[in-house]
Every structure is written in structure tokens, then in C-alpha cells.
Amino acid sequence: MQKKYLTIYHDLLNKIQANAWEETAMLPSENELSILYATSRETIRKALNLLAQNGYIQKVHGKGSVIINRNKFSFPVSGIVSFRELADKLDLSSKTYVENLVRLESGNSFEDTLEVDKGEPIWHVARVREMSGERIILDKDYFNENYIPLLSKEICEHSIYEYIETKLELVIGFAQKEIIVEEPTAEDRDLLDLEGFSNIVVIKSLVYLEDTRLFQYNESRHRPDKFRFVDFARRVKSGTPL
């Protein structure tokens, strides 16, 4: 990593998480930091703005940068994080079962959602996530074949995202997500341990590459008692000025 403001960002983040500045809960001033890291104030400000965006600090005009206590709702699951990365982070004993892996040939109903031409093939994967012996999550993925030409059972069992990013060298940019609650389908009842729950939490995501190409539609279907979504939000000033 050669970008100064990113290395400073990560260094500050590590120190925040290691509880340096515990007494004051304040970062050193921008001028102090620019001397500390031997760089300009603008570069420091870029690192600080990243910390603020991600909910680690709050900048207060005239005062300084206050460290935000994130122990309230523990850590955020926001952003785009794959199940594999999440399970690793939480150190959960988890298992993934590939229930279905097909190359949909044509006339399927996802051509519109994925914005591919009629007749273009689409990869479909259905996976069940097991945590502490219970089948909790059903993940249904649909990929544009132009970007993900090949999928194997092994890749799906490990981590599709790791495959996409390291092997295919595609860079994921952003996602539009929607969370709703539905009644379980026959498939949900068949594949998951629903234990009498009459609702299921569904996260639908459209995932785009860094160059704005749409490449994935995902439906993550969770048993309601195991679902949890943590978010950090800044107040949007609704008053459109001028």
C-alpha cells in the first residue's frame, strides 16, 4: 500500500481499536497528526474523513475528533461482506452446503433483473448456511455469465467472493440492498430448520463492479430469530438550500 492517507487511516483505526487515547476519547489535532506522520494537513484530513464516514470518529468544529464508542450494538455488519468473511470474523463454527448449482440457459425470469440479453445464460447457486448445527440461512445467487464464466461446487463451498476478487480479479464497487419480511416458501421450509417460524427475513442485493457493471443478484433468506443488521447512519440535512 503506497497511498499515504490510506496507511494513516489504517494506522489510526488500529490505534482506536487498541484503545489508545482511552482517557480523552479524542484524536490528536490535525496539526499534531500532520507532524506525527510527516505529511500535509490535507492528507491527514482525508484519513480522518474516512474514519468519520465509517463511523469511527465524529469531527466537532473547533474542538477536534471524538472517538465514537461502538460497543453499544457491538460491531456493524453493514457494507458488503460475504458470509465466509463474516464467519471468519466471528469465529463461528459454520458450514456451507451447495444445494443447487446450474447454468440457466434461457427464458429465465432473472434476465431482466440482471439486465442481460434474452437467451444469455445466468449462473445460479443456492447455498444453505449452517451455524452451530442449525440450518439458518438460504443464499440464492445469480451471476451474469459474461463476468463469471465458470463456477464449481468447490468455489461455492469456499467463497465465491474470494474467487471473484483474487482469481477473476474483478473489483466489487457497491450494492443496492432491500430488507423485507416474507412468508417462507416451500423451498425455505424444505432447506432450512425453520422450527415453526412463520416469517423469513429476506435481504435482496444488486451488486455492481467498480466500473458500475451489474454482475450479481443475491437473495439472502434468514430465519428471523437469527437475523441481525447493524448500521451507522448520519443525519441527512433535508432542507434543500437556496
Place this chain on the structure above:
Amino acid sequence: MQKKYLTIYHDLLNKIQANAWEETAMLPSENELSILYATSRETIRKALNLLAQNGYIQKVHGKGSVIINRNKFSFPVSGIVSFRELADKLDLSSKTYVENLVRLESGNSFEDTLEVDKGEPIWHVARVREMSGERIILDKDYFNENYIPLLSKEICEHSIYEYIETKLELVIGFAQKEIIVEEPTAEDRDLLDLEGFSNIVVIKSLVYLEDTRLFQYNESRHRPDKFRFVDFARRVKSGTPL
């Protein structure tokens, strides 16, 4: 509004929403914009970064700023938006019933959550939101009395946030949120039209002022069939460099 980059941000946002640049779905280049608005490129970049943060454009290195199509999941409900503002935006025929409004004196269980001293009073409001004739949402609010000294039935029926921001002139900064699914309580069953639903979606929020003071805890309890949460997320590069 005197801040250049903010006026440019709002102007560009209006034009995006009015579908200027429809053919290319691209903004003019930073240099063109800096001439157009008679300002420096850095100021333009501040406005563009705001647009990118809020999910309106995606910047592509070497190419330009691509406008993100937000019609997929319609508009986002992310960020901190009050029910009043939301209902106004959606033009819903809605109604608010204040079911409870008390000044909790001491020994209540929310002293810890709101981080107030033992014995300090806390304002509590319970409100039911009705949409198209159905009682859908139960909003339970708890305010630190140091910041919100007085609440009336009229304020609660209209909009507490408008009161806080315009009358009390407090500036809301950010919130930590958690979304989970619970079984309905007796209170939920009593106050809402649950129609046999055996689950309820709960959004718990800790809301902070711009200077990081915690002033509100909120629980928004939704009937699952009427709940919907839309989000925009950027990929976090998990690989901690260096």
C-alpha cells in the same frame, strides 16, 4: 447557503434527479464542471464525493462520474429520517396517536442506555403510526431531559424532530441502529393491528447530537408485512494493508 461545494452538490443532485445527462448517464468532467461553476477543481471534487457517498454517482478512474440508477429498489430509507418527513415525502395519508407521554422520575431501566445519572428524569413517548386505516408502527422514544426539557402532546403529534431542530436548535449528528425480529409483546398486540402476525420487526436506535452527546433512544416496532429497509453500501476492502 454560502458553502460553494454544497450548493454545487445540490445543483448537481437536482439535475441528476431531473434526468439531465440522460443519454450518457455521465456527469461532465471535473474540469468542465470547474469552468461551469467558476470554481477550482478541488471544490468540484468535494461536491462529487458527496454525491458518491450518498449513492448518486460512481466515480471511475480515468473515465468520469457515472450516474447510478436508483429506480431498482426505488429510493433509500437509510439515514436518519423521521416518520413525519417520510410520510410527507411519500404523500401518505398517515396519522399519529400519542398513547403515552410521561416524565420517568427515577429507577427506570433506561438510565444506563441513555447514560444519564441515577435519578435523572427521562422523557418517554409512545406513539402509534396509522397508515391507510391500519395501526402499523409503534414508536417508543426516550429522551435525556438535559437536552429535551419539555415535551407536549401537540409536539409529539406533529414532529418531535422538527421541534428539536427548529425550536431547541439542536443539531442531530448520527445514529447507531440495530434491526432485529422479535415476538410481539402484550403492548404490541394491544396497540397495533397485528392481524395474526407472530413476529415484529424492531429497529433500535441510539441518536447522538453533532457534538457526540447521546440524547435519544428509540425503538420503532413494525408489523412485518409493512416493513421495508433500503440501503446503499460500498464494498469495504477487508485486506488491511501494510
Place this chain on the structure above:
DNA sequence: TTGCAAAACATGTATATACAAGTTATACTA
């Protein structure tokens, strides 16, 4: 015509300076 190198153009990073605006500590005055 095809292929490729170079130029032109796009955004990204780093630095410097100046001043505005909010907060806190200092020191002076009544």
C-alpha cells in the same frame, strides 16, 4: 487495413497557502 505508440484527457494523490469560523485558555480591566 491493421496494429501500436503517443498524445490527449479523465480521475487520484500530495502539498502549500490563506482565510473563515467555532472553542478554549489567557490575561487584562473594572
Place this chain on the structure above:
DNA sequence: TAGTATAACTTGTATATACATGTTTTGCAA
């Protein structure tokens, strides 16, 4: 001593310049 004005901090905004890096167009050469 108490109050207040000032100075010394803090972050915020605006501008300019230089170069790095990625993309597209241009034009030359085979």
C-alpha cells in the same frame, strides 16, 4: 474577584500546483 475581551488554539472552506495513474483517441507505421 468577576467579567470580558483577546489570543491561541481547533476544524472548515477555497484555491493553486504538480505529478501519478487509468482510459480513450489520434495518427503514424508496417
